[in-house]
Amino acid sequence: MTMKKFHRIIVPLGSLACRLILAIIFYYAGIEKIADPGAFAIAIYNYQLLPDFAVNALAVILPWVEIIMATCFVAGFYVRGAALISSALFLTFATALTINLVRGLDISCGCFGAASGNINWFYLGRDLSFLFISIFVMIYDRRWRYLFSLRST
Amino acid sequence: MILTGFKKALRQSLIILIFTVMIAIFFNLLRPAGIALFGFSSVNLIKQRQAQIPEISLFEAHDLYLQKKVFFVDARDPLSYEEGHIAGALNIYPDEAALHAAELKTDNYRGVLIITYCDGPQCSLSKETAYELLRQGVLEAKVLVNGWSLWIKAGYPVKKGKE
8 A cells, every 4th residue: 555655646746856856957057058158168178078069069059958958847848858868968977077087187067057166076976866866757757747637536 | 668668758858959959059149149159169278278377487486496396397399308408307298298297296296386398488388288287187387488598598407318
């Protein structure tokens, strides 16, 4: 009985909460980056992983990916797709971060715009926990509709 | 079941991405602060950053040298270095910076200012080496512009050979 309750109520509600947390994170991160694309381009360049021609393009597109994903999360629209993108992004970023931590480069994280601190292992942990949350949302999210159906059953 | 769910997620994510790329490019075109989509130039950026590396005067550098608070880095080619260099200087050509950075980051060099030099007021090697060292995580480096000429003219200690 409790297991049933767990699966029918706790997991979807937990997933809803995770989804909204991700939305807040992505709105914040996206807006900070859109505000100053030039600075974000430099932050991307500092990672020393991309060729020049890709730097500005990524600096222009990535913040909008974050904004649109956040909107999907809030709206409960295309949540799985958005969660898949966010998982992929967190995974990619974890890789980029690890490479540069191992290289020993002392560069700005660029996570939340230009003002964010320099990269360290804590950021990797934070990123991986976000990755975990994204995967959880991708698998278990039931959108808003589920909340309304709870009352009738 | 899982596979169809994943396929659905994949399809959704592609649609989101295509839509987003269009919005992003459009918005970037319209806004005044927009940037050239493929116009990033790391060469310009590096030049800018090299120009920002602080310089040090010969007087200050020599003063610190007497107090043993500097470590000179000769950024010229190995041949020039062999013919003569500031006594105690290490030869680090810009592209060798990564090899030596780890050593310069150890405790032996704590509280020691790293000063790079080459020869001639227009010589950029000293700035390049300083930049590379800083990029590799060395905390502080300054440039002694036209260092070698100034140093021998002042008659300060020099050394010949590979060490």
